[in-house]
Amino acid sequence: MVATFEPKQEYRVIGTRPIRHDGYDKVTGRAIYGADVKMPGMVWADALRSPHAHAIIKSVDTSEAESLPGVLAVATAADMPALEGKEVDLGEGTVNFKWASDNILASDKALYAGHVIAAVAAIDRNTAQEAIKRIEVEYEPLPSATNVAEALADDAPVLLLDLQGNDLGEKVSNTNMAAHNRHELGNPEKGFEQCSLIVEREFTMQMVHQGYIEPHNATAFWDEEDRIRIWTSTQGAFPVRKQTAGLLDLDESRLKVTPLEIGGGFGGKIPVYLEPIAAILSRKSGRPVKMVMDRKNVFEATGPAPGGKVRVKIGVDDNGKIIAATSDIYFEAGAYPGSAVGAAEQCVFACYDIPHTRIDSYDVVVNKPKSAAYRAPGSPQVAMATESVVDEICEKKGWDKIDFRLKNAAKEGTRRADGPIYPRIGLIETLEASQKSPHWNAPLDPDPDNGRKRGRGIAAGYWFNVGLKSAVNLSVNEDGVVSLVEGSTDIGGTRASVAMQAAEVLGLEAHEVRPVVADTESIGYTDVTGGSRVCYATGYAAFIAANNLADEMKKRAAMLWGIDVSDVHFQDGVFSSKTDPELNLHFRELAGKLGDTGGAVTSTGSVDLEDAGGGFGVHIADVDVDPETGKTDVTRYTVVQDAGKAIHPAYVEGQMQGGAVQGIGWALNEEYYMENDGVMANSTFLDYRMPTSLDLPNIETIIVEVPNPIHPFGVRGVGEVPIAPPLATVANAIHDAVGVRLLETPMKAGNIVEALEKENS
Amino acid sequence: MTTKTVRNVHVRTTINGQEMEFLVPPYMSLLDALREVVGLTGTKEGCNDGNCGACTVDLDGRIVDSCLVLAPEAEGKEVNTIEGMATPQGLHPLQQAFLEEAALQCGICTPGFLVAAKGLLDNEPDPDEHRIRHWLAGNLCRCTGYDKIVRAVEKAAKA
Numbered sequence: 068m069v070a071t072f073e074p075k076q077e078y079r080v081i082g083t084r085p086i087r088h089d090g091y092d093k094v095t096g097r098a099i100y101g102a103d104v105k106m107p108g109m110v111w112a113d114a115l116r117s118p119h120a121h122a123i124i125k126s127v128d129t130s131e132a133e134s135l136p137g138v139l140a141v142a143t144a145a146d147m148p149a150l151e152g153k154e155v156d157l158g159e160g161t162v163n164f165k166w167a168s169d170n171i172l173a174s175d176k177a178l179y180a181g182h183v184i185a186a187v188a189a190i191d192r193n194t195a196q197e198a199i200k201r202i203e204v205e206y207e208p209l210p211s212a213t214n215v216a217e218a219l220a221d222d223a224p225v226l227l228l229d230l231q232g233n234d235l236g237e238k239v240s241n242t243n244m245a246a247h248n249r250h251e252l253g254n255p256e257k258g259f260e261q262c263s264l265i266v267e268r269e270f271t272m273q274m275v276h277q278g279y280i281e282p283h284n285a286t287a288f289w290d291e292e293d294r295i296r297i298w299t300s301t302q303g304a305f306p307v308r309k310q311t312a313g314l315l316d317l318d319e320s321r322l323k324v325t326p327l328e329i330g331g332g333f334g335g336k337i338p339v340y341l342e343p344i345a346a347i348l349s350r351k352s353g354r355p356v357k358m359v360m361d362r363k364n365v366f367e368a369t370g371p372a373p374g375g376k377v378r379v380k381i382g383v384d385d386n387g388k389i390i391a392a393t394s395d396i397y398f399e400a401g402a403y404p405g406s407a408v409g410a411a412e413q414c415v416f417a418c419y420d421i422p423h424t425r426i427d428s429y430d431v432v433v434n435k436p437k438s439a440a441y442r443a444p445g446s447p448q449v450a451m452a453t454e455s456v457v458d459e460i461c462e463k464k465g466w467d468k469i470d471f472r473l474k475n476a477a478k479e480g481t482r483r484a485d486g487p488i489y490p491r492i493g494l495i496e497t498l499e500a501s502q503k504s505p506h507w508n509a510p511l512d513p514d515p516d517n518g519r520k521r522g523r524g525i526a527a528g529y530w531f532n533v534g535l536k537s538a539v540n541l542s543v544n545e546d547g548v549v550s551l552v553e554g555s556t557d558i559g560g561t562r563a564s565v566a567m568q569a570a571e572v573l574g575l576e577a578h579e580v581r582p583v584v585a586d587t588e589s590i591g592y593t594d595v596t597g598g599s600r601v602c603y604a605t606g607y608a609a610f611i612a613a614n615n616l617a618d619e620m621k622k623r624a625a626m627l628w629g630i631d632v633s634d635v636h637f638q639d640g641v642f643s644s645k646t647d648p649e650l651n652l653h654f655r656e657l658a659g660k661l662g663d664t665g666g667a668v669t670s671t672g673s674v675d676l677e678d679a680g681g682g683f684g685v686h687i688a689d690v691d692v693d694p695e696t697g698k699t700d701v702t703r704y705t706v707v708q709d710a711g712k713a714i715h716p717a718y719v720e721g722q723m724q725g726g727a728v729q730g731i732g733w734a735l736n737e738e739y740y741m742e743n744d745g746v747m748a749n750s751t752f753l754d755y756r757m758p759t760s761l762d763l764p765n766i767e768t769i770i771v772e773v774p775n776p777i778h779p780f781g782v783r784g785v786g787e788v789p790i791a792p793p794l795a796t797v798a799n800a801i802h803d804a805v806g807v808r809l810l811e812t813p814m815k816a817g818n819i820v821e822a823l824e825k826e827n828s
Numbered sequence: 829m830t831t832k833t834v835r836n837v838h839v840r841t842t843i844n845g846q847e848m849e850f851l852v853p854p855y856m857s858l859l860d861a862l863r864e865v866v867g868l869t870g871t872k873e874g875c876n877d878g879n880c881g882a883c884t885v886d887l888d889g890r891i892v893d894s895c896l897v898l899a900p901e902a903e904g905k906e907v908n909t910i911e912g913m914a915t916p917q918g919l920h921p922l923q924q925a926f927l928e929e930a931a932l933q934c935g936i937c938t939p940g941f942l943v944a945a946k947g948l949l950d951n952e953p954d955p956d957e958h959r960i961r962h963w964l965a966g967n968l969c970r971c972t973g974y975d976k977i978v979r980a981v982e983k984a985a986k987a
Contacts, residue, residue, distance in 0.1 A: 086927045093935035094923040096870015096910035100936060103869035192860075193853070278970045280874040280882055281936040330872070330936025331970050362875040559933035559971055717930035721972055725933065728973030752879035752968060760974040761965040765957075 074712060074774040074781040079639070080570045081780055084717045085577035087563040093328075101284035101300035101327040106355035109286065110139055112188040112348050113195040113358070114341075115202050116368065117177030120211035120434040120745025121224060124177060124184065124204065131201035132187050137194040140351035141202075142344055143185045144174035148316035166227070166403045168314050170437055171343050177206065178226055178402035179436050180746040181367025183340075188348040188356045211434040211745030215375050215397045218243040218433045226402060226432045245404030246430040250412055250485040258391025258423030262382030266459050270452045272812045273738035274374035274399055277441050278729070278757050281330020282365050287345035288355040295322045295346050300329040302336045302556055303595030304587050314343045325586040326556045329596075333729070334440025335370030337595050366750040370439025371739060373398035373406040375431070377452040379415070383460055389475045391423035392416050392484075396449060400430050401437035410531075411445030414791065415453055416484045417529035418494060418683065419475045424484035434745050440597060443530040443787035447730060447794050451812060454526035454795030459808060468525050469502045472685075493709030493773030493783075494527070494683040500771050501525065501685040506705040511689065513804070519691040521702070522804025527685045528791025532784035533598030534676025537605040538591030539612040541569065543668040547655030549573060549616070551582045553605055554593025559725075559786070560718035561601040567714050568606040568780060572613035574640015574654055591673055599784020602714055603775075604676050610779045612672030623664045624650075624657055680775035682783045684708040686727060686792040690800040697819030699801060701731055705767040711775035711783030723789045724766040730793025732758045738813050841902040843868070844912025852899040858892075859883045861899035862909060870910040870939050874968070881967030884940035885909050891947035893966075910939035913946065921987040922946055922980070931980035933971035941967050945981045954985055 092098040117124075129141040150164035168174075173182045185202050189195040212218040212226070225241055232239035234247045259265055286298040295317070301307045304326040312319040329336060341358040348356040360369070375398040382391045394415045398406035408428040416424055461468045476494045483489065501507055507525070515521050540552040551566050562582040570580045593605065617637050624642040625632040628650050636645050642657055644650035652660070661668060689703040706723040713719040736756040740749045749755045774781025794812055802808045807822040836851040843866060852861050859876070862868045862885070871894055874882035878896040885894045886908035913920045922945050925931070932938045941964065948955055948963045955963065960981045961974070969977060 084930070087930070089935075090927045090932070091919075093932055093938055094919065094926050094942060095914050096868070096939045098935055099869070100872070102873060103863075193855075279934070279936075280880055280968055280970055281872070281934070282874070328936075329934060330874075331934045333970070359873070362877065362880075560930070715930075717976070718933070721930055721933055721976060724973035724975045725971045726973075729970065751877055752875050753877070757968060757970065758973075759965040759968065760961040760978060763961075763974055765978065766973050766975045 071776045072779050072781065078571055080567050080577050081712065081714050082716060084715060085563065087560050088566060088582055089557060089562050098328045100281060100330055101298065102359050104286045104298045104327060104357065106286065106288065109355040109357055110188050110190055110352060111192040111195045112186050112345060112356050113192065113199050114183045114186040114344065115199040116364065117173065117180060117182040117184055119177055119206055119208050120180045120213060121209040122177045122206040123209065124173060124175060125207055126205045127185055128203040129185055131203065132198040135198045135201060137190040138187055138198045139190065139354060140188040140348045141185060142172065142347045142351065144172040146347045147172055147314065150316065164313055170403055171314060171340065179434050181364060181436060183368070186344045186348060188352045212243065213434050213741045213745045215399060215431050218431050226434065230404065230432065243432040244429055245400060245432055248412065248428050250426045252482065252484050253423035255391045255393050255423040255425045259382045261384060261390050263385045264460060264463060265380060265382040266456050267378065267380035268452065268456055268810055269376060269378040270810050271376055272374045272448050272451065274371045274435060275733050275737045276366055276371045276755065277333040277335035279331025279333060279335060282360040282362060283336065283340050283369055284359040285341035285345045286355055286357040287342060287349045289346055289350040293321060297322060297324045297342050297346065298327055299324065299342055300327050300336060302329065302332045302558065302597050304556065305554060305592050306337060306595050307339055307342060308587050310339045311342045311346065315346060323586055323588050326584060329556050329558050332558055333442045334444060334597055337597055338370060338439050340369055362752060363750045366755060367747055368436050370441070371401065371436055372441035372444065373400065373438045374739070375399050375448065377449055379452040379456050381456050381460060387466055387471055387474050389419055389421045392421050393425040394449065396428040397431055398445065399433045399435060399438065401433065401435045403437045404430055404432060406430050406438045407440065407444030411449045413483065413485050413531055414446040414529050415449035418477055418527045420477050420481040421484065426484055435739065442726060442729065442790040446528060446530055446791040447733060450526065450528040450791045451794035451798065454792065455798050455808065458799040458802065469498055472527060473498050490680060491773065491776050492681055492683065493771055496773050497683050497685050497707050497709050497771045500769050501687060501707045504687065504705055504707060504769055506687045506703060506767060515691060517691065519693050520804040521689060521691050522800045522802065523687065523689050524796045524798065524800030524803055525685065525687050526792040526795035526799055527683060528788060529681060529683050530599065530787040530791060531681045532603065532679035533600045534604050534679045535594035535598065535600055536675045537593045537608040539605060539608040539672045540590060541612045541616045541670045543616065543658050543661065545659055547579065547658035549575065549580045551580050551609065552585045552590050553582060554585060554590040555601045555605040556584055556596045558596050559721065560715060561596070561605065564602040564714040564718060565605050565609045569609040569613040572610055573617060599786040600679065603679055603778055603782045603784050604674055606714065606782055607676065607778060608672040608674045610672065611674065612670045615670035615672060616668065619668045619670055620654065620657055623661055623668060624652060626664050627660060678777060680711065680777055680783050682709055682785060682788040684788040684792055686796040688796045688800045690797060690804055692801055692804040692819065694805055694823060697816030699735055699814065699816070699819065701764060701797065703764055705769065706789055707769040707771060708785065708788055709771040709773050709783060710785045711778065712772055712781035713770050714780065714782060716770060719770055719785050720768040722785045723768045726787065726789025727766050727793050728758050728763060730790045731797060734794045734797035734812060734814055736813050736815060837900045839900055839903050841904065842906045844908055854900055856899045857895050858897040858899045858902055859894040862894060868909055868911050872936055872939060874936065881944060882937050882940045884943045884967060886943055886947055891944050910943055913942060920946065922949065922984040925980040925984040925987065929976050929980035929983060931972065931976040937967060937969045941969065941977055949985055957982065
């Protein structure tokens with residue numbers, strides 16, 4: 068059963084902007100991140116990685132490395148347990164552990180440049196780096212396929228010989244197509260017959276990286292009892308435990324994972340890469356082993372977001388209604404199956420109420436690192452396609468871009484193309500707020516006096532958000548301060564937003580609830596910090612725990628006052644007798660009187676939430692495009708988003724701004740630029756050009772609050788929605804400025820010049 | 829041992845006002861010396877090739893990427909890191925402004941931004957927004973989109 072709520076409008080703590088609890092440690096350099104871990108006797112390890120995008124590993128000779136003084140242990144795929152046939156459901160799809168193991172340490176083939184072949188533990192980092200150079204690997208290079216077209220060509224090299232593709236239920240072998248799915252609603256072909264305008268476009272998008280500033284790291288110690296302790300920067304300590312235990316074929320309880328502070332993740336720090344290797348090297352060396360990737364490793368071998376192709380066809384009638392839409396989505400999974408194409412299916416037409424739809428999706432294996440989640444995985448790519456086509460339809464028909472979206476907007480009761488019927492959602496309110504925004508109503512000079520052309524674009528986007536499992540423990544201190552223990556690693560201010568929800572219930576100030584992110588032995592199972600779920604689901608668990616704590620405190624008050632517990636009332640932090648007005652104590656006062664009332668007062672809250680309530684955003688961008696060079700600058704940008712209820716509005720704005728800027732980088736600059744041999748050419752921050760402060764204007768934000776009926780405070784996840792609209796927003800602005808429609812990302816200067824030349828020739 | 833065939837170098841320097849000496853291999857970066865030898869892990873490694881600014885420190889009044897400076901180059905110089913920014917009397921106005929303006933999310937780039945921003949305000953107490961954005965362009969932040977960082981620096985400048 069899903070509980071529904073009628074949220075209040077007035078709160079004491081919620082909606083305020085207190086200083087985050089972990090802030091002082093983070094502005095003074097005291098906060099301990101994974102790479103800062105030091106253990107007695109700790110040694111360093113480094114990994115040898117394949118220089119080839121696709122090659123048979125004929126032999127690995129580690130003897131020269133082993134004989135180097137200072138080397139303590141060497142690991143290869145031979146040290147990983149055989150996991151043939153083992154599959155485990157991690158909640159978001161099954162994991163084939165043979166492939167997962169091969170991704171950690173390649174056994175028979177290297178499937179991307181950067182794929183780990185072997186690793187060495189040594190007395191220091193430099194010795195480890197020297198040692199891996201002495202490992203002799205004999206490769207037989209194979210032709211590579213680094214994009215969808217190459218991988219699906221008739222003569223394509225097949226990456227995984229044991230892959231059985233699923234083509235609409237039919238098994239296919241000798242293929243790089245892992246999966247082909249379809250959703251159909253109504254009769255799209257008949258629907259198109261009723262349309263007066265049909266626009267169909269195909270978009271090509273390059274792979275991009277999450278670009279977190281902190282490289283992956285892991286420290287592991289395998290002790291005499293075959294228990295493994297792991298310290299790491301991760302989005303989820305429990306999922307690290309589950310994955311690592313699965314890969315090492317051990318019971319989960321043998322592992323204790325301590326999450327350190329995490330320097331960004333955006334979905335990319337859910338998979339394990341180094342943890343199993345560090346553990347094996349620790350077993351072999353008897354020492355705690357630490358590994359930290361360098362930036363090139365991070366780009367070449369961890370979690371990118373899929374590139375690929377998205378074809379979208381939308382038909383409208385003369386009344387301005389979308390009648391039919393179809394989409395074909397091809398995503399690069401990377402070296403092993405499992406791209407975000409399933410999520411893309413849910414997002415591609417999520418903003419619209421369309422009677423006839425068909426969505427086909429393809430998960431394609433290519434010689435690139437295995438893709439991972441990246442902030443609203445799959446949504447930006449399909450929003451680029453849908454929102455560009457919607458923009459073109461409005462241009463061709465002369466319709467107002469917001470009015471058209473309002474007329475077709477998904478709302479409560481709309482059935483989405485992939486099945487679900489929406490509960491209360493806030494797209495219409497978000498579009499209306501955009502329509503009234505200062506930015507949308509500001510005049511635009513198409514010819515600013517700088518030799519450039521200026522244009523304005525708008526686009527919408529969606530993310531479904533997730534609920535999943537969270538646990539929170541609370542305990543009362545004598546001074547009334549409540550300790551809050553949670554399993555959700557804090558990637559951007561969630562200690563504060565979770566603690567604030569408990570404080571609201573208990574009538575305390577935000578700083579009177581002290582949040583701690585705990586290891587896997589100190590708190591109940593908690594899923595990843597991902598899916599925009601922490602403020603929503605862990606906040607919900609904190610709400611339950613706080614109510615349970617108040618109930619416990621009521622019992623103590625009843626005991627102290629010698630009255631029945633049913634006679635104790637609790638509101639706004641004050642316990643009182645319903646009958647005797649003399650009897651009342653604030654939470655803090657009662658906490659100080661607990662002495663002999665029966666030991667510590669503690670509580671827990673635990674949730675497993677099936678639904679989360681989706682979120683929508685609308686973005687507006689002004690760009691200046693130099694028609695000579697193609698250089699494009701974003702000169703003004705506004706993010707409008709439904710947050711349900713903003714617990715800590717400054718961090719909600721921060722999510723909106725940060726997501727938008729990642730999307731701007733994706734739109735204009737970022738890509739995996741692959742050489743012909745399948746090797747990434749731009750694996751440094753210099754060449755993989757993420758936005759700097761100088762590239763951007765301030766990012767204006769408008770928070771819309773349409774309370775989520777299935778959360779006690781109305782919270783909707785806010786982290787991911789803001790990366791969905793920017794690609795199309797920027798593309799539509801470029802079109803408005805110079806009249807060409809870019810059908811690709813990145814929309815880098817050269818591509819814009821080419822498009823202009825093509826248009827003018 | 830191969831890595832120890834090179835003799836360590838003796839470095840005498842001042843770090844956050846404290847004179848100190850340490851031994852490092854000649855190839856070791858100032859970043860690694862601070863983190864691994866001196867034990868000041870507030871200075872972060874993001875790329876180790878001078879492109880992210882997470883390792884920013886102040887070296888004799890100049891803002892540098894400590895991953896691009898060899899530790900022996902710190903001989904006789906003054907190094908100031910994030911750990912030296914607050915005093916027992918309290919936070920530096922920039923640190924306080926970063927907290928109040930929510931100018932950090934994951935926090936990994938924060939030490940570098942704070943040291944870099946201090947380098948700006950020490951020399952130019954009243955920079956405009958463009959100057960702040962230009963000065964901080966060597967520091968990458970992937971979480972915030974820079975908006976709140978720029979506002980925090982503006983606020984600290986006015987403090």
